[in-house]
Amino acid sequence: MQLRNRAAYGFLAPYLLIFAAFWIWPIISSFMMSFQNTRINPWVFSPGANWGRLFTDPAFYNALKNTMIILVIQVPVMITLATVMAVLLNSPLLKARGLFRFAFFAPVVVGEVAYAAVFRLMFNLDFGIINKLLNSVGIASISWFSDASAAMALLIIAVTWRWAGYNTIIILAGLQSIPGDVYEAATLDRVSKLRQFIYITLPLLKPIILFCVVLSIIGSMQLFTEPMLITNRGGPGGGTETLGLFLYRQGFTSLNFGYASAIAYTMAALAILISLLNLWVGRDAK
Amino acid sequence: MAELSLKNVGKRFGSYEIIRNASLEVADGEFVVFVGPSGCGKSTLLRMIAGLEPITDGEISIGDTVVNNVEPADRGIAMVFQSYALYPHMTVEENLAFGLRMTGNPKADTERRVQRVADILQIKELMKRRPKQLSGGQRQRVAIGRAIVREPRVFLFDEPLSNLDAELRVQMRVEISRLHKELGTTMIYVTHDQTEAMTLANKIVVLRSGNIEQIGAPLDLYDNPANQFVAGFVGSPKMNFMSAEIVAADGENVTLTLVNQGNVQLTLPLKNPPPSIGDKVTLGVRPEHFAKAGEGIADLTIKVDVAEHLGNTSYIYANVAGGEQLIIEREESRNENIRDTLTIAIKSSHALLFDSDGNRLR
Amino acid sequence: MKSQSRSTLIRSLSLHAVLIPLALVWLFPLWMMFVFATMPDYGIFSPQIELLPSTHFIENVSNLQADTDFIRALIISIGVAITYTVLSVLLTSMAGWALARYSFVGKSLVIAIILGTITLPYFVVVIPQFIMVAREFKMANTWIALIVPPLFNSLGVLFMRQAFSMMPVELFDAARVEGVKEWQIFLRIALPLARPTMAALAIILFLASWNNYLWPLLINSRPGMMTAPVALGTLIGLTKVSWGGIMAGAVLLTAPILVIFILLQRHFIAGIAAGAVK
Numbered sequence: 001m002q003l004r005n006r007a008a009y010g011f012l013a014p015y016l017l018i019f020a021a022f023w024i025w026p027i028i029s030s031f032m033m034s035f036q037n038t039r040i041n042p043w044v045f046s047p048g049a050n051w052g053r054l055f056t057d058p059a060f061y062n063a064l065k066n067t068m069i070i071l072v073i074q075v076p077v078m079i080t081l082a083t084v085m086a087v088l089l090n091s092p093l094l095k096a097r098g099l100f101r102f103a104f105f106a107p108v109v110v111g112e113v114a115y116a117a118v119f120r121l122m123f124n125l126d127f128g129i130i131n132k133l134l135n136s137v138g139i140a141s142i143s144w145f146s147d148a149s150a151a152m153a154l155l156i157i158a159v160t161w162r163w164a165g166y167n168t169i170i171i172l173a174g175l176q177s178i179p180g181d182v183y184e185a186a187t188l189d190r191v192s193k194l195r196q197f198i199y200i201t202l203p204l205l206k207p208i209i210l211f212c213v214v215l216s217i218i219g220s221m222q223l224f225t226e227p228m229l230i231t232n233r234g235g236p237g238g239g240t241e242t243l244g245l246f247l248y249r250q251g252f253t254s255l256n257f258g259y260a261s262a263i264a265y266t267m268a269a270l271a272i273l274i275s276l277l278n279l280w281v282g283r284d285a286k
Numbered sequence: 287m288a289e290l291s292l293k294n295v296g297k298r299f300g301s302y303e304i305i306r307n308a309s310l311e312v313a314d315g316e317f318v319v320f321v322g323p324s325g326c327g328k329s330t331l332l333r334m335i336a337g338l339e340p341i342t343d344g345e346i347s348i349g350d351t352v353v354n355n356v357e358p359a360d361r362g363i364a365m366v367f368q369s370y371a372l373y374p375h376m377t378v379e380e381n382l383a384f385g386l387r388m389t390g391n392p393k394a395d396t397e398r399r400v401q402r403v404a405d406i407l408q409i410k411e412l413m414k415r416r417p418k419q420l421s422g423g424q425r426q427r428v429a430i431g432r433a434i435v436r437e438p439r440v441f442l443f444d445e446p447l448s449n450l451d452a453e454l455r456v457q458m459r460v461e462i463s464r465l466h467k468e469l470g471t472t473m474i475y476v477t478h479d480q481t482e483a484m485t486l487a488n489k490i491v492v493l494r495s496g497n498i499e500q501i502g503a504p505l506d507l508y509d510n511p512a513n514q515f516v517a518g519f520v521g522s523p524k525m526n527f528m529s530a531e532i533v534a535a536d537g538e539n540v541t542l543t544l545v546n547q548g549n550v551q552l553t554l555p556l557k558n559p560p561p562s563i564g565d566k567v568t569l570g571v572r573p574e575h576f577a578k579a580g581e582g583i584a585d586l587t588i589k590v591d592v593a594e595h596l597g598n599t600s601y602i603y604a605n606v607a608g609g610e611q612l613i614i615e616r617e618e619s620r621n622e623n624i625r626d627t628l629t630i631a632i633k634s635s636h637a638l639l640f641d642s643d644g645n646r647l648r
Numbered sequence: 649m650k651s652q653s654r655s656t657l658i659r660s661l662s663l664h665a666v667l668i669p670l671a672l673v674w675l676f677p678l679w680m681m682f683v684f685a686t687m688p689d690y691g692i693f694s695p696q697i698e699l700l701p702s703t704h705f706i707e708n709v710s711n712l713q714a715d716t717d718f719i720r721a722l723i724i725s726i727g728v729a730i731t732y733t734v735l736s737v738l739l740t741s742m743a744g745w746a747l748a749r750y751s752f753v754g755k756s757l758v759i760a761i762i763l764g765t766i767t768l769p770y771f772v773v774v775i776p777q778f779i780m781v782a783r784e785f786k787m788a789n790t791w792i793a794l795i796v797p798p799l800f801n802s803l804g805v806l807f808m809r810q811a812f813s814m815m816p817v818e819l820f821d822a823a824r825v826e827g828v829k830e831w832q833i834f835l836r837i838a839l840p841l842a843r844p845t846m847a848a849l850a851i852i853l854f855l856a857s858w859n860n861y862l863w864p865l866l867i868n869s870r871p872g873m874m875t876a877p878v879a880l881g882t883l884i885g886l887t888k889v890s891w892g893g894i895m896a897g898a899v900l901l902t903a904p905i906l907v908i909f910i911l912l913q914r915h916f917i918a919g920i921a922a923g924a925v926k
């Protein structure tokens with residue numbers, strides 16, 4: 001090895017130290033904790049204490065169910081919306097492009113706490129602007145916070161609003177990387193715009209859309225701030241409690257670190273599964 | 287004392303051998319050109335001399351120190367890269383001075399050297415510009431200037447002209463040649479262009495897939511190539527190669543038949559070791575070494591496919607249909623036309639013979 | 649020719665007919681945030697539909713300040729976000745440089761570990777991080793606790809590695825031949841050339857730090873050491889609290905980053921798009 005390559009350790013060391021201390025070690029540590037009973041002092045190895053409990057805990061199944069419902073509805077809705085937004089934003093016929101981009105991309109920078117507060121006010125049962133607008137067109141007020149289904153819908157709406165633009169940016173970048181001559185050739189061949197979209201754009205975008213899907217699934221799986229702040233700690237009565245919130249309550253309200261770690265690793269297993277699935281689908285495409 | 291010497295130098299990337307057993311002596315002040323087709327390892331060999339690639343075998347010395355484990359900066363070399371490698375965010379002046387500044391050279395001396403380079407290369411009016419604002423030729427000049435500023439013992443050039451257009455390339459070639467005379471420093475120059483090699487070098491090193499095929503003065507290589515590869519690589523237009531078969535050999539002479547040229551037979555003097563009858567060989571004749579009919583050892587009748595009349599000379603491309611194209615250079619005639627039939631002669635004095643492995647027989 | 653321009657017109661009209669309502673819906677929550685922030689509480693709770701701003705912004709800010717020391721929280725947030733961004737860009741640039749431009753023992757292992765764990769949920773590490781910082785180091789409610797642990801983020805390493813490995817080797821070799829030290833090559837050549845990537849990365853990291861909620865909530869929840877999102881979060885869900893004040897806080901939290909977004913939109917979008925390219 002050349003002398004100069006030793007310099008690499010110097011460049012790498014500071015980051016690696018922090019990476020090891022605050023990422024690698026915690027990954028190992030929480031794995032070990034998930035097998036320990038942490039409610040007694042000192043902690044003892046006892047796999048059943050957490051994993052055994054997890055699989056019989058109705059609160060866990062409730063959180064898992066809620067998370068899955070959100071995933072299954074929110075991700076497809078959002079990705080479809082983002083694709084539509086990206087395609088429309090990419091149209092050469094569009095006027096005031098910057099304004100539209102701002103409208104869709106701005107939510108990406110808005111903090112979770114800030115938008116949680118706004119959504120809470122907007123969707124308030126009695127004086128929220130949304131119910132007022134619904135009333136003005138003759139629809140009865142919806143109790144967004146005390147009806148479990150409505151609360152779920154609210155979460156899905158909120159998360160979609162916050163993250164659609166993010167995916168739009170990625171898909172738009174993908175669209176812009178498709179060479180224009182492909183479309184010119186298709187136009188010369190008298191292929192209609194709609195068919196161009198279905199037979200040219202979508203197949204070329206597939207890897208990017210897939211990437212967005214994976215990113216969104218992994219993101220939505222960790223949903224925490226929204227059910228914490230918008231639907232008031234997973235209310236009504238656990239109706240919107242997600243895995244993230246359930247973990248937070250176990251770990252930091254009940255201080256049961258072992259149990260919370262088991263929940264965390266359940267999430268990790270799901271994330272790994274999704275990533276592997278993505279690899280598999282991606283390979284199939286090539 | 288050799289200014290630079292390579293002893294059995296080798297390089298492998300993993301199990302892939304890129305340079306094999308290269309040995310070379312370069313005298314002080316010599317202009318040595320490494321030439322060979324793309325991918326043959328020229329750049330790698332140059333980078334090994336620079337110290338940018340670690341060597342896996344052998345020994346490199348500059349002056350009388352072995353530099354195998356010496357850092358590039360301490361080898362007393364300067365290098366000009368094919369892509370120029372100018373720092374895009376610095377002005378020309380900063381580019382020239384950067385290395386000296388970073389290594390703590392006294393300020394006044396740095397300024398003096400930069401000024402001198404600006405004089406030598408006539409780039410004074412470019413000093414405040416960024417590389418983006420320069421033409422290709424100007425960038426090339428600055429890149430060379432950055433090497434000169436270091437006042438090295440050896441200059442290394444890696445295909446410095448290959449990104450320039452044809453006209454500029456000739457101009458810069460002359461300039462590099464002038465620079466060599468002016469500075470008198472050893473230069474090692476890599477190119478895949480044999481014309482550049484022939485015009486610049488005191489000594490040419492021909493490389494093929496990691497092997498040194500021949501080392502010699504330009505005209506030596508031209509007149510006396512060590513093998514068929516060198517014979518074909520050096521010279522433009524290329525040497526003609528004609529497939530042949532030995533029909534007789536008596537220890538003094540061999541007789542062969544040109545299988546793709548109408549089975550014309552000819553006899554050449556060839557002593558040891560005589561090939562055996564039936565051996566496949568290749569006859570090599572340069573385009574300018576054909577004679578008028580009857581003036582050589584055998585006459586060839588050829589059919590003209592293309593005739594290029596350049597004024598001072600003409601190139602005849604013939605017998606393409608036979609699967610073996612011949613190029614003939616003629617100075618005395620401008621009248622050949624397509625589909626004409628000509629008779630020309632092969633002279634024994636300039637006919638080379640190679641065996642089926644490309645080794646030179648005569 | 650004529651029919652073609654007519655069909656273009658129709659397509660343009662229908663495009664805008666879809667996009668304008670969609671954009672209005674998308675802007676609506678942001679707009680309402682600003683409207684609420686300027687309304688007195690009785691306005692927010694009035695039965696009328698109020699869509700236009702009022703004039704009570706300053707009043708709301710002072711209501712907010714009465715509920716929690718939000719100015720102080722903002723100052724902490726600004727300090728943390730800036731320090732974190734600078735440190736993270738520096739550390740990940742150095743690491744990305746090492747992984748892009750040198751060959752050394754363990755390199756592929758480091759890359760494999762980074763890539764292999766990047767999609768793991770943050771929740772996997774947050775508990776041990778909390779135990780380590782709060783219990784073992786007893787550093788809860790400190791600046792260091794806010795800034796240092798989140799520096800593990802490896803996005804920047806991949807980002808910068810990508811940027812550095814796309815630069816031509818010859819540039820660095822030229823400097824090496826000239827005797828320039830490795831750290832000088834990094835500082836004087838590689839970093840200046842990576843400026844656009846660093847800008848994009850810095851914006852994304854700043855945004856992440858500015859909006860970070862969970863970690864500051866866990867580790868710095870003592871009044872006086874809270875970041876702005878945490879301070880605001882504690883008010884949401886309380887009963888005797890000024891909603892106009894909360895909205896003013898939301899605006900104070902959002903407006904600066906929105907301005908940055910508008911000014912540096914190009915870098916910002918480049919950053920998010922590049923993250924997807926992996």
Ligand SMILES: Nc1ncnc2c1ncn2[C@@H]1O[C@H](COP(=O)(O)OP(=O)(O)O)[C@@H](O)[C@H]1O
Pocket residue numbers: 299304322323324325326327328329330331
């Ligand atoms: N870092 C490397 N790893 C593996 N192979 C390499 C590396 N660098 C160069 N090579 C190979 O070595 C051979 C010679 O390369 P090079 O010296 O650049 O050729 P030239 O300059 O003569 O065109 C090529 O086949 C190239 O693919």
Ligand SMILES: [Mg+2]
Pocket residue numbers: 328329330445
């Ligand atoms: Mg080369």
